[in-house]
Amino acid sequence: MTRDRRIALWGLSVPLGLLVLWQVLALTQSTPLFPGPVKVGVAIWSNAPVILSELGITLLRAAAGFALACVTMIPLGIFLGRVRILGVILSPLMDMLATLPPPAIIPLVMLFAGTGDWAKIVIITYAAAVPLVMNSYEASLSIHPMLSRVARSLNLSRIETMRLIDWPSSLPMIVTGARLAIASSLLVSVTSEMLLSTNGIGTYLQRSQETFRVDAGLAGIAFISLAGLIVNAGMARLERRWLFWHYRDKTGD
Amino acid sequence: MTSILTADAVGKAYGTGSNRLPIIKGLTLSVEPGEFVSLVGPSGCGKTTLLMCLAGLLAPSEGEVRFKGQRVTDPPIGLSVVFQDYSRSLLPWKTNLDNILFGMRRVTGMDKAAKRDRAMEILSAVGLTGFDGHYPWQVSGGMQQRVAIARGIAAQSELLLLDEPLAAVDAQTRADMQDLLLDLAARFNQTCLLVTHDVEEAVYMADRVLVLGPRPTHVVREIEVDLPKPRDQLATREHPAFLHARHEVLALIRSMRQRTVAA
Numbered sequence: 001m002t003r004d005r006r007i008a009l010w011g012l013s014v015p016l017g018l019l020v021l022w023q024v025l026a027l028t029q030s031t032p033l034f035p036g037p038v039k040v041g042v043a044i045w046s047n048a049p050v051i052l053s054e055l056g057i058t059l060l061r062a063a064a065g066f067a068l069a070c071v072t073m074i075p076l077g078i079f080l081g082r083v084r085i086l087g088v089i090l091s092p093l094m095d096m097l098a099t100l101p102p103p104a105i106i107p108l109v110m111l112f113a114g115t116g117d118w119a120k121i122v123i124i125t126y127a128a129a130v131p132l133v134m135n136s137y138e139a140s141l142s143i144h145p146m147l148s149r150v151a152r153s154l155n156l157s158r159i160e161t162m163r164l165i166d167w168p169s170s171l172p173m174i175v176t177g178a179r180l181a182i183a184s185s186l187l188v189s190v191t192s193e194m195l196l197s198t199n200g201i202g203t204y205l206q207r208s209q210e211t212f213r214v215d216a217g218l219a220g221i222a223f224i225s226l227a228g229l230i231v232n233a234g235m236a237r238l239e240r241r242w243l244f245w246h247y248r249d250k251t252g253d
Numbered sequence: 254m255t256s257i258l259t260a261d262a263v264g265k266a267y268g269t270g271s272n273r274l275p276i277i278k279g280l281t282l283s284v285e286p287g288e289f290v291s292l293v294g295p296s297g298c299g300k301t302t303l304l305m306c307l308a309g310l311l312a313p314s315e316g317e318v319r320f321k322g323q324r325v326t327d328p329p330i331g332l333s334v335v336f337q338d339y340s341r342s343l344l345p346w347k348t349n350l351d352n353i354l355f356g357m358r359r360v361t362g363m364d365k366a367a368k369r370d371r372a373m374e375i376l377s378a379v380g381l382t383g384f385d386g387h388y389p390w391q392v393s394g395g396m397q398q399r400v401a402i403a404r405g406i407a408a409q410s411e412l413l414l415l416d417e418p419l420a421a422v423d424a425q426t427r428a429d430m431q432d433l434l435l436d437l438a439a440r441f442n443q444t445c446l447l448v449t450h451d452v453e454e455a456v457y458m459a460d461r462v463l464v465l466g467p468r469p470t471h472v473v474r475e476i477e478v479d480l481p482k483p484r485d486q487l488a489t490r491e492h493p494a495f496l497h498a499r500h501e502v503l504a505l506i507r508s509m510r511q512r513t514v515a516a
Binding site for chain 1: 308310327328330333334336338341342344345346355356358359388390391408
């Protein structure tokens with residue numbers, strides 16, 4: 001057995017030990033408000049179909065809002081970076097919005113836009129928009145002037161320059177913004193359901209609390225974490241494929 | 254014979270009013286087809302600004318630049334620039350071959366396969382056979398500059414404007430690159446205008462050396478370099494005509510520097 005594997009096994013022993021401790025504690029406290037891992041495991045198994053369909057709704061709304069933000073805010077950010085005066089005028093506003101926690105606007109938007117799917121998608125779009133527009137703005141500001149010169153000396157049109165030079169060279173920063181935007185979209189999607197909704201994983205968690213089903217609530221949380229892990233792994237994969245040249249290993253001098 | 258490039262009383266200044274900073278004033282020059290011309294001058298005299306004006310990347314404040322008789326307002330087709338900052342001038346998300354093909358976007362009368370063949374031919378001419386699939390950041394600085402030169406030539410270029418292309422490579426590579434550039438210029442019928450601060454390089458490479466004065470700059474002297482071709486790193490540099498031209502340029506630059514310091 002290699003050293004790394006031995007360390008990994010020891011590392012695994014910590015969560016396993018905690019699980020055992022948790023089970024022992026749960027057995028000594030015979031109350032439904034403190035379910036043990038076995039009971040939560042059963043809840044995961046038996047509630048999986050319901051949780052997955054509720055989680056699906058939540059993720060779908062998050063994805064819709066995120067996508068809407070991407071197609072509008074990334075071009076806007078690059079455009080603001082290219083048209084300096086607009087960027088200068090709008091950047092204090094962007095800075096202000098950046099510090100505002102997105103869930104703060106949920107009650108207000110719901111007051112005007114209602115509680116339907118579209119109201120939620122609007123809020124999610126807003127939450128995703130801020131990091132996307134800011135990062136693509138910053139990215140297009142930091143494009144090296146040499147690249148613009150190259151574009152001009154190759155007689156590229158304005159559109160070609162944006163598509164073939166600005167977009168790829170801004171991509172690393174845009175992807176960083178997208179990661180923040182995804183986290184924000186998920187957060188706001190779940191939060192908006194907790195405040196007012198009839199479906200989605202946020203509502204499910206809320207109901208579990210109201211009916212004292214701590215085991216079901218924990219099962220829901222387990223699925224949310226899993227979904228987060230999958231989304232993250234997918235992003236990491238895309239980054240490796242698209243941005244290998246950014247995270248390069250220098251072999252020359 | 255009509256000149257391939259002419260600059261007529263070109264002036265360039267930055268800023269306005271009391272902040273106005275003239276960089277170039279009353280600069281006139283011409284480059285004939287097939288020539289290799291070096292532009293040399295004291296450091297900070299505005300060589301790069303001049304090159305950007307000649308390339309159509311900067312609009313001159315006065316006078317006009319003509320390429321093949323046409324007034325230059327935008328970078329004309331047939332004129333390529335090789336920048337000093339080669340590592341930044343290449344696109345890191347494209348392979349060496351794709352970087353060269355990117356330079357050929359405006360080339361007409363060639364299908365995809367023909368462009369590819371041409372790019373591969375030029376790539377091997379600059380000594381990068383087998384590096385077409387590498388990315389610029391995977392190869393050395395000297396090789397990156399070769400890719401940038403190849404991209405310039407590939408863009409159906411007739412006139413190469415070289416902005417201190419060898420300033421950032423080591424001495425050994427530099428000598429090799431000088432000979433490579435001369436070889437490429439002959440092989441691909443390139444007229445070349447080389448901007449450099451290295452007097453020996455200017456003389457070694459050129460048929461004609463134009464010496465620029467201090468800011469606001471203009472051509473203060475024109476020196477014909479009558480040296481046998483092909484040039485040779487040892488024989489050429491020991492040739493009396495080389496030493497004579499080198500002396501003339503160096504003496505001129507030194508006298509200008511003393512005058513600037515005294516003033």
